[in-house]
Amino acid sequence: MADPTTYRPAPGSIPDAPGVYRFRDESGRVIYVGKAKSLRSRVNSYFADLWSLHPRTQQLVTTAAAVDWVTVRTEVEALQLEYAWIKEYDPRFNVKYRDDKSYPYLAVTLNEEYPRLQVMRGAKRKGVRYFGPYSHAWAIRETLDLLLRVFPARTCSAGVFKRAAQIGRPCLLGDIGKCAAPCVGRVDAAEHRQIVDDFCDFMAGRADPLVRRLEREMQAASEALEFERAARLRDDLAAVRRALEKQAVVLPDGTDADVLAFADDELEAAVQLFHVRGGRVRGQRGWVVEKTEPLSTGDLVHHFCRQIYGEATEVPRELLVPELPADADALTDWLAERRGARVRLRTPQRGDKRALLETVARNAAESLTHHKLRRAGDLTARSRALDEIAEALGLATGPLRIECYDVSQIQGTDVVASMVVFEDGLPRKSEYRRFMVRGEDKDDVAALSEVLRRRFSRYLAAAVGAGNADGDDAGRVQLEILTGNGDPAEETAEAGGERPGLDPETGRPRKFAYPPQLVVVDGGEPQANAAAAVLAELGITEVAVCGLAKRLEEVWLPGQEWPVILPRQSEGLYLLQRIRDEAHRFAIAFHRQRRSKRMTSSALDSVPGLGEVRRKALLREFGSVKKLAAASAEEIAQVPGVGPRTAAAIVAALNPPG
Structure with a gap:
């Protein structure tokens, strides 16, 4: 080093x-x-x-x-x-966009005497016009099958074309009218190129002139009593309209633009790119990229444009992005040089373009989630992750059961915590737990210590077969449990009551009776030291503890001066991050539920003339209903919008006589 x-x-x-x-x-x-x-x-x-x-x-x-x-x-x-x-x-160390699949294009070989329509992948060739990319090759073939009756251009290989010319007989497509058969001279090179040019115009979004021409020709053939030709034109018109239906209109003004959005975490970023031509989505692409340094969304836009459009043969007229980079002007000028015309780089704020950008962002978030789940579902990757965690933390074996704890609160109110369980690298949602922390003004470390003490006291009670879950001095403890069917149920343990580690009906150990091999806490050195102190206080030595700090994804061990830095591509770090994020999500969801219940159902509801706006103002000022109840009428009347009469009614409602 x-x-x-x-x-x-x-x-x-x-x-x-x-x-x-x-x-x-x-x-x-x-x-x-x-x-x-x-x-x-x-x-x-x-x-x-x-x-x-x-x-x-x-x-x-x-x-x-x-x-x-x-x-x-x-x-x-x-x-x-x-x-x-x-x-x-x-x-x-530079950002490299790894495409999550190989995208096919509909290519037109304009550099040949008789241009050919075909599916192409890989590097772009000079003299070939490309349309797409498409998600699947079958989507191109399906579109071609619809359009060949309208634009009967050549689709065969050079060998097939040469053989048909030698024997003087076209292939099947020529016999059924889906190829103009230039190989046998039914059309000359100029006529065939005109067919191809019309096809390129249609694929470029200029479909309305073709539809109007077919309608006019069909009407004229019908008036001239040429019913067979009118029927054929009718079928051609239906084929064109079916092809247009497959490309949904997303922007009504015929916009030509690329729409770019990102979803990222500390380690990776997923990007989705939608190609919009003539107001229609012509193709979509996706990448997953490793973040080599702290990157904002604007930085990701810069790296993406430099790498992707530096190699692309087509630079769009407009690029819609979630955030402009710091060098937006220079980047716009560079893109304009590569396009040979003006390029507009902007972030839409409202309207159809903003809605489309949000749709692309949702696709990016789903892509990142799918990427992480695909890694988590790999048995080999999970085994490697557990081995890497064991090596980094100095464990004898990989931790098959990992519990992670997170605390959620807003300035000491509605303090809740979560416990999520991963076994063999996979979540066990039936064993997730949600805790309500008693008391006000508790910081995260104090709340975490209380939750761990309650959880492992239950484990010890189940292990020794006697005693109280939280100790004689803990009083009444209320715990919310997420049951197997996803419904919340409450379980209450009273001092001196039943043995909390055993089911009273079956006598079997409850889920809290099983200890983890590793406890992960959401936080850095203070949280890790607090968790270790609780376990030491309870005499538990067989459970390892670590903290995972969000900002730099550092792994902190109790009593260590410096954190453990796992490699950015470490499977172990991916697993720890996923566990931490799941605990955070579970805690946030419970906190919002508790806060919503408190905000929508309280003694304030019965105060006449006190609406939702003033209720929120009171809770914002005092922090909780409990603190509001302890305030005097004069203090309450100081809140904007609350007069002396309403303040007196609030005091009476929150402090009933007797």
Whole structure:
């Protein structure tokens, strides 16, 4: 591991100008390329305190052995040079978009004497016009099958075309009218190219002229009593309309645009791109990318445009994005140079384009979820994840049962906590638990300590076969349990009551009787130390504890000065992150439920003239109904909109006599 201070540039040696910089490893190989409006500010940011950097950035600066740069005149020149260097060096630390599948295109070989319509994948070829991409090859063939009766262009390979010309007999498509049969001279090259040009116009979105022409010709044939020709034109018109129905209209103004949206977490980002031509969605693509450094949505837009449109043969007229990057003007100019015409880069705020952007964003979120679930469902990946966790935490074996705890509250009110259980790397939702934390003004650490004490007291009670779940001094404990069918049920344990670890009917251990091999808490060093202190207080030594901090995805062990940094592509880190996120989701859902119940059902409902707006204002001012009940009428009357008479009614409602 290299020390960044050994190759840090001397103070003042970095120019304060636009440019592109390169990090190199010990062998001189370029491992990262970046651009900056100010080289001095950007490059110096890599040499901050090592532990304040993003884990991936830490890995970059400790792998590198040198950094150099080149200054340019403008940001556009910097963008061009950055793109050229990334293509030349293929640096390992730069963002790389990995397409989640290979997308087919409908290609028209305009560079041939008799152009051919076909399905193509892979690199784009010069002289070939592409339409798409499409989600599936069968979708292209289905569309072609509908349109060949209207545009009977050649679809056969060069060998089939040559053989038909030699024997003087067309293939089956020529016999059934789905090919103009240029191979046997039924149409010449000019006539066949006109058919192909009409097809390209239709696929480019200019369908209305064709529909109107077919309607006119059908009407004229009918008036001339040419009923067979009119019927054939009718069928052609129906085929065109069916092809149009397969491409839903999403924008009424005939917009040509690409719509881009992201969904990301600390480790990865999923991107979805919809191609809209003539107001219709012509294709969709998706990628999953590893985040190599802390990236905002604007940064992701910059990286995506530089990489994807740098290689694309077609740059759209308009690009709709969720957030503009910091170098939006330079990026727009660069895209315009590649397109050879003006490009508009913007974030829609309302209307149909905003609604379409939100639809693409939902697709991106589903894509990221599917990607993570696909990894979680892989038995080999789960086994590797458990082994990596065991190695990182110093466990003898992989933790087959992991419990994760999270606390949710708003300024000490409606404090709740969640416990989620993963066994063999998969969630066991029947064993999830939700806790209501008693008392006001408890911080996360205190609430976490209480919940862990209650949970493991139950475990000890079940293990020894006697005693109270929460100890004699804990009083009444209320616990919400998510049952197997998903319905919440409440279980209450009284001091000196039944043995809480055993089912009173069957005598079998309840779910709390089974200990985990690992307890994960949502948080950093304070939360991990608090959890370990509770287990030590209860005399439990066989359960390991760690905390997972959100900001840098660091794994904290109790009593350790520095966190454990798992590799960004570690299966173990993916599993810990998924468990933590599930506990957070479960806690947030319960907190919202409790808060909604408190806001919609309270003694304030009976106060005449006190509507929802003023109820919310009172709770926002005092924090809870309990604190509001302790306030005087004069204090309550200070809240805007609440007069002395209403304040007196509130005090009377919250403090009934007797």
